[in-house]
Amino acid sequence: MLQTPFHAYYKARLLEQLPEEEQFLPVFASSDIEIYPFQIAAASFALRSPYQKGAVLCDxxxxGKSHEAMLVINQKWLEGYSRILLVIPNADLLHQWTEMLDRFYTVPYVVLTSRKEWQAHSAPDHPNAFIQDAIVITTYDFAADNEEAAKVVNWDLTVFEEANALSPVYQEDNKQAKALKRIAGDSFKLLLTGTPIEKNIMDLYGLIWFIDETLLPGEKEFLA
Structure with a gap:
């Protein structure tokens, strides 16, 4: 059943009334997970301010970065933010995510990685399969190849797995990363990577630039 704006507002107000240390309780109640304190700390860090534009989780x-991300995703979903995009580099990792979702979580999701799946989740009166009352899970390639349809959606939250692939986004020739940044738009961006610095400090610069290109000076000034 589609969530009405009234129900989303009602849930959000209930969550606002909880003490800060209890705000993830509804997430636990709607899942079957064992979470460690450092994972709670990471998710709380990502959600610490309504004014920030994103965060990098680099355990x-x-x-357990995926569980940290799911805490954030579930929290946003319970608060009524239903436009959530999860972007994963390849099919193998995507399978791991869907397996985790099926096993531990109850939030609805739709997978879009092929024209067949696109057709299954669209219709003549609903031509854009990216518009769903569910988490949309896709791959880097499929999202970039369907940029025009994906960026029509005013995403509340975008999550990028293996986000180190996005670090060259500030460079002129990285077309895919730039397309994904355009798709993410003004959403809260959650970047997951175990290697935020692979070659040099400019890798970290690129991740921050992906979240907010106005936060740091130009690359030459930053490197200096």
Missing amino acids: EAGM
Whole structure:
């Protein structure tokens, strides 16, 4: 059933009344997960201010970045923010995410990675399959190839797995990263990567630039 604006507002007001340390309780109640304190700390860090434009979660591999991201996703969903896009580099990682969602979480999702899936989730009176009352999960390639349809959606939250691939976004020749940034628009951007710096400090510069290109000076000044 589609969530009405009234129900979204009612849920959001209920969440606002909870003490800060209890704001993730509804997320736990709607899932089957065992979360560690450092993961709560990471999710709380990402949600610490309604005015920030995004965050980078860069725990090492195996430390549960996906669960940290799902805490944020579920929290936003329970607050009534239903335009959520999860972008994953490849099909293998996508399968891991959907398996985790099926096993531990109850939030609805739609997978869009092919024309067949696109047709299954669209109709003549609903031509844009990116518009769903569910989390939309797609790949870097599919999102970039369908940029015009994807950026029509006013996304509330965009989450990028293996976001280190986006670090060259400030460079002129990186067309895919720039397309994904245009799709993300003014949404809250959550970047997940175990390697925020692969070659040099400019990798981190690119991740911050992807979230907000006005936050730092030009690349030459930053590097200096």
